[in-house]
Amino acid sequence: MRTRLPPSPTGFLHIGNLRTALFDFLLAKQTKGIFYVRVEDTDRERFVPGAIESMLRSLQWAGISPDEGVMFDANGEVIQKGPHAPYFQSERLDLYKKYAEELVEKGHAYHCFCTPERLTEMRKQQEALKKAPMYDRHCVHLSKEDVAAKITAGERHVVRMKVPHERTVTFNDDIRGEVRFQGHTIDDQVLLKGDGFPTYHLAHVVDDHLMETDLVIRGEEWLSSLPKHILLFEWLGWAPPKYAHVPLLLSKDRKKLSKRDGDVAVEEYIQKGYLPEVMVNFLALLGWNPGTTQEIFTMDELIEQFSLDRVQKAGAIFDLEKLNWLQGQWMRKISPTEFAARILPLVAEKFSAAATDKDFVRKAALIQERITFFNEAPEMLTWFYKEPHASVELLASEKQKITKEQLPEIFQALENILSDVPEKNWTVEGLKTAVQSNLGNFKQGQLLWPLRAALTGLPYSPGAFEVAEVLGKEKTLERLKKAESITQ
RNA sequence: GGCCUCAUCGUCUAACGGUUAGGACAGCAGGUUCUCAUCCUGCAAAUCGGGGUUCGAUUCCCCGUGGGGCUGCCA
Secondary structure, eight states: OEEEEOOOSSSSOBHHHHHHHHHHHHHHHHTTOEEEEOBOOOOGGGOOTTHHHHHHHHHHHHTOOOSEEEEEOTTSOEEEESTTOOOBGGGOHHHHHHHHHHHHHTTSEEEEOOOHHHHHHHHHHHHHTTOOOOOOOTTTTOOHHHHHHHHHTTOOOEEEEOOOTTOEEEEEETTTEEEEEEGGGSOOOEEEOTTSOBOHHHHHHHHHHHTTOSEEEEEGGGGGGHHHHHHHHHHTTOOOOEEEEEOOEEOTTSSBOOGGGSOOBHHHHHHHTOOHHHHHHHHHHSSBOOSSSOOOOOHHHHHHHOOGGGBOSSOEEOOHHHHHHHHHHHHHHSOHHHHHHHHHHHHHHHOGGGGGOTTHHHHHHHHHTTOSSGGGHHHHHHHHHSOOOOOHHHHSOTTTTOOGGGHHHHHHHHHHHHHTSOGGGOSHHHHHHHHHTTOTTSOHHHHHHHHHHHHHOSSSOSOHHHHHHHHOHHHHHHHHHHHHHTTO
16 A cells, blocks of 8 residues: 655644654555655745755654655655655646646636735625635636636736536545535635646645555545545546545644644654654554553554554544653663663763763663653762762651651661671672661661662662662762761 | 534543443552652543434434534645
8 A cells, every 4th residue: 555644844743744644654564565755845935944854854763764755865865766756746847737737628627817815805705795705716707818818918827626516526534434515615726826836736636646645644624625636536537545534633722733732843752852662652542542452552563453444533632641651651661771772871971980881781770660751861870970968857757757866876777787798698689688687676667768868869769779789888888977977 | 604524531542232331641549668660459530412213322313512624826
């Protein structure tokens, strides 16, 4: 199956576009087909330099790489590759013009010389009369000669489709089932603009036919335009592709998700440190369900299980809470060595000692269960690379029933116990045994809280035994002594 | 206004026409634990309304209501 993503280079990749791209990609891979990217740069006013690069980067990050069309080459340059090039619509103008002319000749389209001013005025009047704003066909009856004369005179014009008012257009959408439109409610859409560029409608039909798209997945916002596209395919003598209009991503107030609702650019999530696996997992579950209780999905699992008939019809609110939960799940899923490798550069940037730390993997493992984003790692490992400064207030804990007065006694006990632990028993297990069998009059928490606080200087951190183990006996006793000195 | 479309816990969602309407996130309450996090257990939480069809509707049909989208020489 051939599917495609047709981004418009007007900014960053929208999170909703990433979702349709994902669906496209999953179906293409599932059928051992092709997923391609075509750039819809037909609006020169809104073109943003660098937008293509940014979008391709976002796609690549998510693991959705195009098999064909516009993509990065090995050097990171934007190229077009494939049998249907060019894949930039701005390079296909002759094609659109040719088909627009064909439609005019067949009587399915006509030239229109109305000025934007007249159209605005017309709409204003229609609205005042509470009528649906539609083109009034002012130019539809122009004779061939008049048209030719105006064109040679250099009058700016557009080509409009001539929608048969008596027709009923029906189509079977892969998600919504049968949809039906009355011809008289469909506007005579502009196909070719005054600047010679096509509108989306013409370009979509021409390209998706020529580029042999089997399935068009797009947002529900396009459903209203569907009959126009069906008509165009019919007039051009082409079979339309299959269509799947997916539900929209909504903001908290149930409106179409847009910039003002917070982060909608994929790049924002990359920057915040979300894992690509998390975003893919999350987006897949927004509008689709596997029919089982499985919540965590790899891309491969999605490729295997995804299907359009389990896609929801109603819009889904883009709610970050589950995204954050997934982030935690995936963070814990990463293997300890990979986790260490991922955070090492970040930690080393702040503490150069980490770069040569042979024991780094063990330290990293201590925070993996507690971390949400990689960039929290340096902060979470500070206690290891920098001498902590525990305060008396921290060392004593009301919750652990430890008073300041008890501290000297507690530290004395800790030192006695720990200094007796031989190096070979300096492990979580060994330390645990030693402490637990020498509690004396203390409860475990009364010893371990001050120990942990003394070693890390933090109100929360990995456990006391774990910290002591990676710190080693010498350093542990050293920090213990130092903390003890402030309790006197 | 017109056209299209949608409707199950706060959110994402499950349920051949027969279930105590299920799961997940969030929330709340416990438990494990030296803290935090993790983990475990439990609680609370929904079929928009009205008519049909049917022995039986979350499910099928109709009418409302509510939400959303479109209504550009934007995509």
